[in-house]
Amino acid sequence: MKVLNFGSLNIDYVYSVNDFVQKGETISSDKLNVFSGGKGLNQSLALSKAGVEVYHAGAIGEDGLLLEKLLRDNGVNTKFLRILSDVRTGNAIIQKNNEGDNCIILYGGSNKAISKEMVDDALENFEKGDWLLLQNEISEISYIVEKAYEKGMKIVLNPSPMNDRIFDINLNYIHCFILNEVEAEALTEKSDDKEVLLKKLQEKFPHAEIILTLGEDGSLYVKNNEVIEQKAYKVNVVDTTAAGDTFTGYYLAERLNGKIVKDSLDTAAKAAAIAVSRNGAAPSIPQKDEVLNF
Ligand code: RIB
Numbered sequence: 001m002k003v004l005n006f007g008s009l010n011i012d013y014v015y016s017v018n019d020f021v022q023k024g025e026t027i028s029s030d031k032l033n034v035f036s037g038g039k040g041l042n043q044s045l046a047l048s049k050a051g052v053e054v055y056h057a058g059a060i061g062e063d064g065l066l067l068e069k070l071l072r073d074n075g076v077n078t079k080f081l082r083i084l085s086d087v088r089t090g091n092a093i094i095q096k097n098n099e100g101d102n103c104i105i106l107y108g109g110s111n112k113a114i115s116k117e118m119v120d121d122a123l124e125n126f127e128k129g130d131w132l133l134l135q136n137e138i139s140e141i142s143y144i145v146e147k148a149y150e151k152g153m154k155i156v157l158n159p160s161p162m163n164d165r166i167f168d169i170n171l172n173y174i175h176c177f178i179l180n181e182v183e184a185e186a187l188t189e190k191s192d193d194k195e196v197l198l199k200k201l202q203e204k205f206p207h208a209e210i211i212l213t214l215g216e217d218g219s220l221y222v223k224n225n226e227v228i229e230q231k232a233y234k235v236n237v238v239d240t241t242a243a244g245d246t247f248t249g250y251y252l253a254e255r256l257n258g259k260i261v262k263d264s265l266d267t268a269a270k271a272a273a274i275a276v277s278r279n280g281a282a283p284s285i286p287q288k289d290e291v292l293n294f
Contacts, residue, residue: 001129002125002131003054003130003133003252004080005043005054005055006057006119006132007040007044007135008108008137009059009060009068009081009110010036010041010111011035011092012094012280013094014033015031015032017095018098020097029095033279033280035283036282036283037282038090039137039245041058041070042245042249043158043249045071045249046248046250047076048075049286049288055076055125058082058138059083059084060089060090061083061085064088064090084110090112090137091107092107093105101240106137106161108139111139112139114139116143119147123147126151126153129154130151131153131156132148132156134155134156135157136161145169145173146170149173154175156176157174158177158179160244171205175209176209178247180214181197181214184197187204202222202225210222211265215232216234218269219268230266233273235277236277238278238279241280241284242280242282243276244272245281246271251267254267274286
């Protein structure tokens with residue numbers, strides 16, 4: 001059984017601000033940090049650090065070679081990562097405030113240069129029973145899902161960031177959704193009650209495993225009417241960027257390593273707690289032994 005993450009890679013420009021910039025305003029930032037990121041890269045790193053052999057497919061420009069090195073140095077297989085000469089690597093402009101919250105502007109760059117031919121090239125190396133992890137920061141996501149499903153791959157979708165492109169996907173093909181409240185509401189309807197939201201998701205996708213992440217309120221899992229609650233571990237919040245990616249990668253890794261849902265959620269919650277206590281996206285993702293000692 002092989003695991004493929006077809007996802008974005010970004011260079012994150014993180015500006016530390018007291019408050020997020022408002023319409024018409026010009027503000028100064030206290031600090032600029034440049035980190036490796038992208039939901040795809042972050043999730044591949046988390047999977048690998050959690051002990052799963054993962055292939056990362058995607059694209060960078062020639063200015064993004066550091067991202068490939070980071071993945072390789074952390075044990076991710078980059079055989080299906082393309083280096084394109086005519087586009088720049090995707091990037092993110094991130095404002096981070098004193099509470100550790102963020103606002104993100106993405107520039108897709110190479111992430112939006114994924115073509116059907118690249119998808120076919122990568123997927124021909126995978127087969128029935130292999131796993132595919134996907135987010136929403138690259139082009140051709142509906143084609144990827146279509147082709148992976150045809151092959152009999154199991155598809156895990158983190159529909160983030162949420163936008164209309166998610167609705168191009170045949171969502172009945174998804175084996176597992178890992179999503180936050182905003183994404184869940186976009187797929188169903190607005191609801192202030194988390195349990196109701198979970199129920200609506202289950203009604204809409206009765207065959208899928210669903211994990212609803214709730215930030216500081218933890219997460220909720222449902223499959224076949226079995227609901228499992230997971231608390232979030234309290235830590236000093238420094239930067240919430242990539243907490244969700246860390247959770248996703250660790251949860252999936254634990255499940256693929258044969259752990260039961262409850263224990264996998266717990267490990268993922270610990271990993272995410274460590275991530276929010278540190279600065280940056282990729283640099284905040286903990287190693288497995290740190291999670292076990294948490
Ligand atoms: O989930 C966090 C990530 O979102 C950042 O690393 C940024 O690149 C954006 O993709």
